[in-house]
Amino acid sequence: MADVALKIREIARELLDSEKVDVVIGFKKGTLPVMSEPTIIRKASDTKDLIWDATCRLNLCNYLTGRKDRIGIIAKGCDARNIVGHIVENKIKRDQLVIIGVPCTGMADKKVLSDLAGGEVTAYSEAGDQITVSGPAGEKTVSKADVLQSNCCTCIKRNPVIFDEMAGEPVEELSPDNRFADVEAIASMDAAAKWGYFEELLSGCTRCYACKNACPLCYCPTCFVDESRPQWVGKGTDPIDIRTYHFLRAYHCAGRCTDCGACEAACPMDIKMRAFTRKSIKDCVDNYGWETGMKEGVRPPLDTFKTDDPEAFIR
Amino acid sequence: MSYIRIAKASWDGGLEKARKAYELIGPVPEKDSHKYAVLAAGQLPDMGFKSTKLSPKWVVFPQSEVMFEYTLDESKANHHILQEVPAAPGARAVIGIRPYDAKAIQLTKMNFDNKDYKDPFWLRNYERCTFVGLAINEPSSTDFSTSCGTGPFAEEGLDVLLVDAGDAFIAKVLTDKGKKFLSEAGFAEEAGADAAKAVEDLKAKAEAAITSKVSYNKIAGKTIMDLYDAPFWKDVLFGCINCGTCTYACPTCWCFDIQDEVKGTDGVRVRNWDSCMTGLFTHHASGHNPREHEWERTRQRFMHKLKYFVDKYDAGLMCVGCGRCVEQCPANIDIRTVCNTLNDF
Ligand code: SF4
Ligand code: SF4
Ligand code: SF4
Ligand code: SF4
Ligand code: SF4
Numbered sequence A: 001m002a003d004v005a006l007k008i009r010e011i012a013r014e015l016l017d018s019e020k021v022d023v024v025i026g027f028k029k030g031t032l033p034v035m036s037e038p039t040i041i042r043k044a045s046d047t048k049d050l051i052w053d054a055t056c057r058l059n060l061c062n063y064l065t066g067r068k069d070r071i072g073i074i075a076k077g078c079d080a081r082n083i084v085g086h087i088v089e090n091k092i093k094r095d096q097l098v099i100i101g102v103p104c105t106g107m108a109d110k111k112v113l114s115d116l117a118g119g120e121v122t123a124y125s126e127a128g129d130q131i132t133v134s135g136p137a138g139e140k141t142v143s144k145a146d147v148l149q150s151n152c153c154t155c156i157k158r159n160p161v162i163f164d165e166m167a168g169e170p171v172e173e174l175s176p177d178n179r180f181a182d183v184e185a186i187a188s189m190d191a192a193a194k195w196g197y198f199e200e201l202l203s204g205c206t207r208c209y210a211c212k213n214a215c216p217l218c219y220c221p222t223c224f225v226d227e228s229r230p231q232w233v234g235k236g237t238d239p240i241d242i243r244t245y246h247f248l249r250a251y252h253c254a255g256r257c258t259d260c261g262a263c264e265a266a267c268p269m270d271i272k273m274r275a276f277t278r279k280s281i282k283d284c285v286d287n288y289g290w291e292t293g294m295k296e297g298v299r300p301p302l303d304t305f306k307t308d309d310p311e312a313f314i315r
Numbered sequence B: 001m002s003y004i005r006i007a008k009a010s011w012d013g014g015l016e017k018a019r020k021a022y023e024l025i026g027p028v029p030e031k032d033s034h035k036y037a038v039l040a041a042g043q044l045p046d047m048g049f050k051s052t053k054l055s056p057k058w059v060v061f062p063q064s065e066v067m068f069e070y071t072l073d074e075s076k077a078n079h080h081i082l083q084e085v086p087a088a089p090g091a092r093a094v095i096g097i098r099p100y101d102a103k104a105i106q107l108t109k110m111n112f113d114n115k116d117y118k119d120p121f122w123l124r125n126y127e128r129c130t131f132v133g134l135a136i137n138e139p140s141s142t143d144f145s146t147s148c149g150t151g152p153f154a155e156e157g158l159d160v161l162l163v164d165a166g167d168a169f170i171a172k173v174l175t176d177k178g179k180k181f182l183s184e185a186g187f188a189e190e191a192g193a194d195a196a197k198a199v200e201d202l203k204a205k206a207e208a209a210i211t212s213k214v215s216y217n218k219i220a221g222k223t224i225m226d227l228y229d230a231p232f233w234k235d236v237l238f239g240c241i242n243c244g245t246c247t248y249a250c251p252t253c254w255c256f257d258i259q260d261e262v263k264g265t266d267g268v269r270v271r272n273w274d275s276c277m278t279g280l281f282t283h284h285a286s287g288h289n290p291r292e293h294e295w296e297r298t299r300q301r302f303m304h305k306l307k308y309f310v311d312k313y314d315a316g317l318m319c320v321g322c323g324r325c326v327e328q329c330p331a332n333i334d335i336r337t338v339c340n341t342l343n344d345f
Helices: A002-017 A044-049 A077-088 A110-117 A181-187 A191-202 A210-214 A239-253 A262-266 A274-288 B008-018 B099-112 B120-127 B176-185 B195-209 B224-228 B245-249 B294-313 B324-328 B335-344
Strands: A023-029 A036-041 A071-075 A097-101 A123-127 A130-135 A138-143 B002-007 B022-030 B033-038 B064-071 B091-097 B129-134 B160-164 B168-173 B256-263 B266-273
Touching: A002 A023, A002 A044, A002 A071, A002 A097, A023 A044, A036 A044, A071 A077, A077 A097, A110 A130, A110 A138, A181 A274, A191 A239, A191 A274, A210 A262, A239 A274, A262 A274, B002 B008, B002 B195, B008 B022, B008 B168, B008 B176, B033 B091, B099 B120, B099 B129, B120 B129, B129 B176, B160 B176, B160 B195, B168 B176, B168 B195, B224 B294, B245 B324, B294 B335, B324 B335
Parallel strands: A023 A071, A071 A097, B022 B091, B091 B129, B129 B160
Antiparallel strands: A023 A036, A123 A130, A130 A138, B002 B168, B022 B033, B064 B266, B160 B168, B256 B266
């Protein structure tokens, strides 16, 4: 990935030097081995801080909301799909953006890395498709494909759908046998098992809201969880309020979620809340043949109305 | 200072005895990590744990705590009267609390128990507790507690400090409360003359393992407004998504929000953790929000911990260097970097 980072820096420098953009949004090296930090670059001389590797998990589209300046933005496959979503939903104007696309081979799961290291990861490096971590269990080198975030294993668009510059050669798209095996496994449970599954899934949730705040879709000026007149949902730790939060958020993401995994990467309690949004992705594919963020100018399915809609499900 | 030796073989039995006098709280596995929980009958703490994502601050300051209740049901006595929920009875022992978390409770005590104000809910929780600490032999790389007036073997706020010495815990008795706990548990074997030295050696080793440091010697000398208006905030905090993870994980964050919840004819007044990261935090009834933008809320977090607290109490940072926020921040906003930035500004 080192040459991708060099290319990103070169493009970013050129964009700032030529004043095509006011700022560039990308990632810089983190203070922990497995982390990177989203950053804003204003001067060409600072572009040397930009990095690219499998720790660039967050979705940078999240940092575009409401900006009025001209922005260069680094975008992997899913970030680019969310940018399309932002353009469709009028959150940002296409001509404000210079999109620096990055063909993506996936992000490394923090939790998997720490398991591999036997606890705290004390060193991390990448060379080609190999990742090396050190920790209490010593130094381990593995193929990146073995430590990917789960969403990266079923990614349908690793190459950005929308871009102005590219920071690398296109990568081969994945063709997973069954993208939705996980959703089907849950769907096939009986009601009691399903309930148990979701109870367990949400146990430990503190409602810190890292999941919604990491998500580019969650841009409402006041989220329903914060509304106080009327108050939609209690603010304590009552399990009903926690479930309400997750169910409602998942519905708000239906037909808009790109499965970028930023929500799960952000959750401090390792809660796999994509179990909710994955179901809505599958339903949108099955019912409407819809994949989010693939084309500019097409509104998401729950936001459109067709007079010839068969509406078979309510007959 | 007296030292008691607790052979690990007698640990479980001692805790069972102590249960007669105390409700026990301790670290237990949860999914892939650990949390502090009330130990059910027969349940024992996992004293080999490394860290917990959430601190045990909930012991004195629960995430949701019902303060008052009422009913409008006229068939019940005292209907239409807001009544304080009675305090839970009995003593509690918090086993395995880390020295930095015990120090954090002492820092928050300045807020909940001072000459102007005594928070009855916080205090009644606090007074029930005996804090049986566990020293940290192998600090993590994000532990910078020695910079923050505490450390892996610090004693402030503890009644007993346990030190894991292989096949035994060496218990350093720090208060009368601690002495009582040990005697209820039947731990009475005087540790030999070399116990103090063994503890000092482990302490020196653990402290030396902490290489992560922050500097804040120059912060108190700067004026609030210079730091508040410093030009670096927007960029230093750019990545922050205002998720609140750091404030929930932090043992010293004390903000709360009070809510009424009603079901049918019954209602409760409950106080919940709040976080300066949320949009509603200090949002005025008029609609004005003094911390309107995301970065201003994050600035509040760091100014509170690194400047306002420092100026108000003259007791160091409002941070004990546990490193939880550093580890858990999804955007890798690192308080050590921010602290050093303020110090050098
Ligand atoms: S980030 Fe995790 S802990 Fe926080 S609200 Fe979301 S699921 Fe719950
Ligand atoms: S819900 Fe999660 S996976 Fe979907 S777009 Fe938002 S952050 Fe990405
Ligand atoms: S500093 Fe980090 S953990 Fe805290 S609110 Fe910001 S992003 Fe979340
Ligand atoms: S600010 Fe961070 S390091 Fe300091 S006490 Fe709070 S969680 Fe721990
Ligand atoms: S203002 Fe923020 S940093 Fe300070 S105690 Fe409250 S939540 Fe914590």
